[in-house]
Amino acid sequence: MNALSVVIITFNEKDNIARCISSVKKIADEIIVLDSNSTDGTNEIASSLGASVFQHPFQGYAAQKNHATSLARNNWILSLDADEEVSPTLLASISDTLQNPRHTVYQMPRLTSYCGHWIRHCGWYPDRQTRLFDRNTGKWKELSVHEYWESNDPGQKKGLLHGDLLHYSFNSVADHLRTIDRYTQLAATDAAAKGKSATLLKIILSPFWHFFSEYFLKLGFLDGYYGFVVCRLSAYSAYIKYTRIRQLAKK
DSSP: OOOEEEEEEESSOTTTHHHHHHTTTTTOSEEEEEESOOOSSHHHHHHHTTOEEEEOOOOOHHHHHHHHHHTOSSSEEEEEETTEEEOHHHHHHHHHHHHSOSOSEEEEOEEEEETTEEEOSTTOSSOOEEEEEEGGGEEEEOOSSSOEEEESSTTOOOEEOSSOEEEEEESSHHHHHHHHHHHHHHHHHHHHHTTOOOOHHHHHHHHHHHHHIIIIITOGGGGHHHHHHHHHHHHHHHHHHHHHHHHHHHO
């Protein structure tokens, strides 16, 4: 079996880090936690569970993940966020795959908990994430929002693991609104830097399309009340993003 390094980036994750580390201890040959000067006890919890904890100033999600990967002893990396947990089925799939890998990069479906409810529609699932890979085959792409693993070979095929990566995202609607505010500003800044703008028509129509496609076409209504909330805030996020892009473009 190929040796596995699990790498996790953190900042004030005391409510999540134990769950994350505990979910992978059975298959991890080492666990690396790269922290950005947490003050809530995250480091102490991680150390008590056997993780090797390092400190590094936060310079962006991709930069942080690339640095965390460089600290690992092994080539095979499982990259996790602190608010994620590997389900038992996924754990078994990873273990089986490392016995005889057929690919150098693997994706896994991610299932998100929103205010304590699992969201299985709205375009949020299966939300495949590239998290298991041979680190010699690529690196994390530097973007302000939604960093991703970029393979050195653009045509490289990715394997698909079984079982869900469980994501404990938002404990409240207020958490979601704060994230929307932060991410739309970053996305707008990136777009403006590339010379992009947004028409008034796009600002008006985009929120309606987001809600319609996610609530009806992607069956968000099957997720009940929280499915409606997710789709409604997705529409709001589109409105804020394109409004900010237009505003920055005019400047």
